[in-house]
Every structure is written in structure tokens, then in C-alpha cells.
Amino acid sequence: MMDDGEAVTGLDSESEISDDEDPDYCPGGSGSHPPGNPTEQDQSDSEDSSSVSSEEEIVQIMPNRMSRKGSYWSELRPPQGRTQSPNILRSRPGPAQGLSTTVSPKDAWELFITDDITQEVMKCTNLEGRRVATARGKEWKNVTKEEFMAFIGLTLLAGSELNWDVSVRELFGSPLNNPMYKATMAVGRFEDIRRTLRFDDKRTRAFRLETDHMAAFRYVWDLFLVNCRQRFIPSDCVTVDEQLVAFRGRCKFIQYMPSKPAKYGIKIFWVCDARIPYAIDGIVYTGRQPGEEVQKNLGENIVQQLCSRFRNTGRNITMDNFFTTVPLAQHLLEKDLTIVGTLRQNKPDIPPLMKPSKSREVHSTEFGFNDSLTMVSYVRKKGKAVVLLSTMHHNKVVDENSRNKKNRNNHILQQDERRCRHH
Numbered sequence: 001m002m003d004d005g006e007a008v009t010g011l012d013s014e015s016e017i018s019d020d021e022d023p024d025y026c027p028g029g030s031g032s033h034p035p036g037n038p039t040e041q042d043q044s045d046s047e048d049s050s051s052v053s054s055e056e057e058i059v060q061i062m063p064n065r066m067s068r069k070g071s072y073w074s075e076l077r078p079p080q081g082r083t084q085s086p087n088i089l090r091s092r093p094g095p096a097q098g099l100s101t102t103v104s105p106k107d108a109w110e111l112f113i114t115d116d117i118t119q120e121v122m123k124c125t126n127l128e129g130r131r132v133a134t135a136r137g138k139e140w141k142n143v144t145k146e147e148f149m150a151f152i153g154l155t156l157l158a159g160s161e162l163n164w165d166v167s168v169r170e171l172f173g174s175p176l177n178n179p180m181y182k183a184t185m186a187v188g189r190f191e192d193i194r195r196t197l198r199f200d201d202k203r204t205r206a207f208r209l210e211t212d213h214m215a216a217f218r219y220v221w222d223l224f225l226v227n228c229r230q231r232f233i234p235s236d237c238v239t240v241d242e243q244l245v246a247f248r249g250r251c252k253f254i255q256y257m258p259s260k261p262a263k264y265g266i267k268i269f270w271v272c273d274a275r276i277p278y279a280i281d282g283i284v285y286t287g288r289q290p291g292e293e294v295q296k297n298l299g300e301n302i303v304q305q306l307c308s309r310f311r312n313t314g315r316n317i318t319m320d321n322f323f324t325t326v327p328l329a330q331h332l333l334e335k336d337l338t339i340v341g342t343l344r345q346n347k348p349d350i351p352p353l354m355k356p357s358k359s360r361e362v363h364s365t366e367f368g369f370n371d372s373l374t375m376v377s378y379v380r381k382k383g384k385a386v387v388l389l390s391t392m393h394h395n396k397v398v399d400e401n402s403r404n405k406k407n408r409n410n411h412i413l414q415q416d417e418r419r420c421r422h423h
Contacts, residue, residue: 063352064351064352064353065351065353065368066351067348067349067350067351068348068349069326069348069349071326071349071351071370072351072370073351073353073354073368073369073370073375074368074369074370075367075368075369076369077367077369077374077394077395077396078369078371078372078394089235089236089313089314089315091233091313092233093233093234093235093236093273093275094232094233095231095232095233096230096231096232096233099111099231111227111231112224112227112228112231113224113227114223114227116223117220117223117224118145118148118149119145120199120219120220120223121148121197121198121199121220122143122144122145122148124198124199124200124201124202125143125148125193125196125197125198126140126142126143127198127201127202127203128196128197128198128202129142129143129192129196131202132195132196143193147185147189147193148193150184150185151185151190151193151194153184154180154181154184154185154190157178157180157181158171158181161178163177168187168190168191168194169187172186172187172190173187198216199216199217199219199220200215200216200217200218200219200220209290210290210291211289211290211291212286212289212290213252213253213286213287213289213290214253214284214286221284225281225282228279228280228281228282229280229281229309232273232276232278232280234273234278234280234310234315235273235274235275235276235315236314236315236316237273237274237275237315237316237317237318238271238272238273238274238280238307238310238315238316238317238318239271239272239273239274239317239318239319240269240270240271240302240303240306240307240317240318240319240323241269241270241272241319241320242267242268242269242270242285242322243267243268243269243270244257244260244262244265244266244267245262245265245266245267245268246262246264246265247264247265247266248264248265251266252286252287253266253267253284253285253286253287254266255267255285266284266285267284267285268282268283268284268285269282269283269285269302269306270282270306271306271307271317274318281306281309282306283302283305283306297325299322299323299324299325299328300323300325300327300328300331302323303317303319303323303328303332304328304331304332307332307337310335310337311335311336311337312335312336313336313337314336314337315337315338316337316338316339316340316392317332317337317338317339317340317341318339318340318341319339319340319341320341320342321341321342321343321344323341324339324341324342324343324344324389325343325347325349326347326349326373326389329373329389329391330373332391333372333391338390338391338392339389339390339391339392340388340389340390340392340393341388341389341390342386342387342388342389343375343387343388343389345385345387350375350387351368351375353366353368353377354366354368354375354377354385354387355377355385355387356379356383356384356385357383357385358382358383360379360385361379362379362380362381362382363378363379363380364378364379365377365378365379365398367396369394372391372394373389373390373391374389374390374391374393374394375387375388375389375390376388376390
């Protein structure tokens with residue numbers, strides 16, 4: 001690997017000839033040669049010296065910029081050209097065409113919890129109610145849509161008033177609580193609906209559980225996601241991240257995440273719009289399904305599934321170090337999608353120069369370029385470094401204002417605030 005400037009040093013030996021000599025003079029003999037044309041031996045010596053100097057430079061540079069996977073991250077950025085196609089949005093973001101303006105929370109609710117979802121839940125609830133009532137020798141009164149919506153309204157009211165730990169009997173019977181509960185429906189009817197509430201046909205659930213841990217809620221969940229996708233056109237930037245929904249009930253795929261405030265719950269991977277807090281699509285993590293092999297590269301697979309509908313749309317995807325890898329960035333780039341994300345320190349694509357070192361100056365930045373990939377390593381404090389990977393940026397621009405500690409912390413807080421709004 002020889003630089004262009006080093007490769008031509010053997011052709012500059014003509015400068016050793018004095019300009020005062022007769023240009024027509026040509027000494028005889030086998031060792032003679034015209035001025036400006038070096039002999040084969042001189043040219044060979046020059047190339048050998050050039051190779052030695054090139055090898056010395058490689059020894060100084062390549063060990064620091066060569067990753068364990070053999071990829072070299074050059075200090076020189078690629079030549080600038082016209083705007084790449086992945087950075088050009090071809091659709092107008094915002095609410096989908098044909099949507100009427102929502103003027104109340106009820107209008108927004110009906111955009112996502114549509115009539116087909118409501119009818120499915122009512123049908124399954126009435127099936128379970130009849131089964132339970134028949135077993136007790138009683139008759140079940142079918143839940144109507146008005147009654148079901150009243151049940152949902154009382155449930156939301158209890159949550160908004162932080163009455164999640166108050167018994168139903170106390171909510172309906174205590175004079176200190178909101179009289180709306182008692183005025184809407186009888187406490188016995190509320191308990192019957194809550195007890196028999198179902199989202200699938202229990203008679204066929206055992207068969208579906210053989211291939212899906214989430215069989216009891218899968219159909220309604222899929223209907224809800226279809227509405228999420230159809231109601232909004234995302235902007236040029238989307239974000240992939242995870243959410244832990246607090247839950248400690250009986251469930252096969254409860255997750256324990258000590259870094260989250262709730263600790264226990266159901267984990268959902270979301271892709272959200274980065275400019276407007278809107279959830280576009282989601283995947284509930286149910287672990288390994290029955291009969292399924294152990295999943296490898298889970299983060300990469302999640303991103304590819306969530307962003308499959310964005311192919312050839314020119315959008316950028318932001319993610320954290322659970323998802324970001326170099327192979328994923330290269331794969332998405334083939335689909336006209338760019339990424340910006342942090343990298344874990346154990347990734348084999350990170351060269352030694354980018355890793356944390358006590359010898360690196362605080363707030364210093366190192367750049368590395370490999371084809372369409374850009375890697376940045378920023379020292380936030382002594383011995384600590386944050387490594388980012390981008391296929392959207394291809395320059396060495398550094399925000400000088402971020403070098404100030406106060407400004408940098410404010411920037412981090414703004415990023416955290418945006419992420420919280422998405423979840």
C-alpha cells in the first residue's frame with residue numbers, strides 16, 4: 001500500500017543533473033543514459049527506498065487504525081460530491097392524507113382503537129362471559145358497545161386519578177371518591193366485565209400458543225400497529241429504541257431490566273419519528289418462540305424488521321449501542337437508509353485509536369473513514385470514550401460550543417428529553 005506521492009519519488013532523480021551541463025552531451029558506454037532518464041538500477045534503488053519509507057509510515061499508522069476485522073479507518077475523509085440519495089426525502093411528512101382534524105381526545109382514540117378492534121374484544125369477552133356464566137348455571141348479558149366504552153372510560157379515569165391501588169368496591173362505594181363511577185354502571189357489572197375481558201378466543205388459544213407466546217393478544221396488537229402505520233407519514237429521521245412497560249403479572253416473557261425505573265415489565269422495541277413523538281411500529285419481545293432456534297444478532301434483526309417499510313425512502317435511523325453494528329450500517333445503506341448510532345466498545349470493527357485511553361486529551365475527537373462509513377470517538381472524560389458510527393456524515397466538523405461543559409450537558413439533557421417523549 002503506497003501513497004501516490006511516494007510512488008513517484010523514483011521519477012524525480014532527474015533533479016540530480018545540473019542545468020549547466022550540455023543537454024546534447026551523451027557519454028558512451030553501457031552504463032550511460034540520457035539526462036532525465038534514470039537507469040534501471042537507479043530506478044530500482046529509488047523504488048526500494050520509497051517502499052521502505054512507505055512501510056515505515058504504515059507501521060506508524062495502520063496498527064492504530066486497523067480493526068480486528070481487518071477494516072482500515074483512514075484519517076482522510078472521502079471526496080465531497082453531490083448529496084447522496086439516502087439523504088433526500090421523497091415524501092411529505094405529517095398526518096396521512098384523508099384524515100379529518102382531531103378536536104378531542106375521543107377523536108384521537110378512535111383513530112387507533114378502531115371499530116374492528118372494539119368488536120373483536122367485545123366478541124371474545126362475550127364468549128368468555130357465556131362460558132363462565134354457563135359453568136355457574138347463570139345467564140350472561142352480552143356487553144354492548146356503549147357499555148364497553150363506558151368500562152374503558154372508567155378504567156382511564158381511575159388511572160388518571162392515580163387510583164390503581166384502590167379496590168373497585170371502594171371506588172364505587174366510598175363517598176370520598178369520584179361519583180362518576182357509581183353513576184356510570186353498577187359495581188357488580190364492572191367487576192364481571194373486568195373478570196371476563198378477553199382479546200382472543202380461548203377455545204383455540206392452546207393451538208396458537210404452540211407457535212406464539214403472545215397468542216392471547218397477538219391479533220388485537222397487530223390491528224393496532226396497522227393503524228399506527230397508516231395514520232402518519234414519518235419525517236426524514238426516525239429512532240429505534242426499547243421501552244419497558246411496567247408489569248408484574250403472570251406472563252411468560254416478563255423481562256428484568258435493572259437499569260429501568262420499573263425493573264420488571266414487558267419489553268417493546270419501537271421505531272418512532274425523531275421530530276414528532278409518534279410511535280410508527282413496534283415489536284413485543286417475547287423471547288425465543290416455541291421450536292425457534294437461538295437468535296443471533298438480535299439488535300440487527302429488530303432494526304431490519306422495524307425499518308423494512310422504509311426501504312428506498314432516503315430516511316436516517318438513529319439508534320443506541322444495543323443495535324448499531326458495521327454490518328447493519330452497510331446493509332441498510334444498500335436499501336437507501338443511513339444510520340447514526342453509538343457503538344459498544346467490544347465491537348471488532350473499532351480500531352485501537354478509537355478506544356478509551358488515558359493518554360487521550362479530554363474533549364478530543366478522532367475521526368475514521370472507511371468507504372461510506374464514518375466513525376467518531378469522543379473523549380467525554382479521562383479514560384472514557386464514546387464511539388459513534390454514521391453513514392450520513394462524511395466530514396470532520398466539530399461543534400466548538402460543545403467543548404464547553406455546561407453547553408455539552410445541556411445538549412445531552414435535550415437528547416434525553418426527546419427520547420423520553422418517544423416513550
